[in-house]
Amino acid sequence: MPMAFMTGSIVGKRFYKQVTTREADDGNGWTVMLDYRTLKTPSKRPLKLPSLALAKAIAAEWEYQEEGLVKALEDLLKKTDNCELASIDAIASAAHSLVIAIGIFRGKLNIEEAIELIRLEEDLQVDKWGLVEGGHDVDIADLRVQISSATVFLGLSRI
Incomplete structure (x- = not known):
């Protein structure tokens, strides 16, 4: 089994404490913030959302990620x-x-x-x-x- 799974470096703890939303820098849309960092797309661009409601829904998804989910995945992969x-x-x-x-x-x-x-x-x-x-x-x-x-x-x- 790869060492990364045994050390937990792949499936580790949340790396952020607070999730917030804010208006995009250009005033055109909304962004989600993980602590002070803007959530980014896979292409490393800031994720800009067209509505506050959508930004809040995505923020809620990040906010409610529980440590138990990571533990369950880790347990599955260890088996x-x-x-x-x-x-x-x-x-x-x-x-x-x-x-x-x-x-x-x-x-x-x-x-x-x-x-x-x-x-x-x-x-x-x-x-x-x-x-x-x-x-x-x-x-x-x-x-x-x-x-x-x-x-x-x-x-x-x-x-």
Whole structure:
């Protein structure tokens, strides 16, 4: 088992004490603050929200993250063997979602359901704007291979 899981460096304590909202610096929208830091998008840009209500809803989600959830995840991962952990990691990386990886691991999601959930937003965009050949179709095939191979590996490791 990787040392990070035993030391808790991956699934550690909350790194912030207070969650607040404030008007965006340009006065156009709202931001969520974790202590003095502005919540950022995956591309490292400040998350700017169109309404105070949405900013407060996101702030509430951050505020109510409990230590017990982290502990439950840590306990689950400590019970996995190396093959299971490798599968969870591969699926979570491909899906960009630990929830989907755990769903497959626990047998709550099959491959097709997982791929449908992973692609939900992008498929809506494809429906609206169309499929880019050599782009979207290649991404779909690659995702299918990554999720399927990790799921098959997981299944074979349990036989």
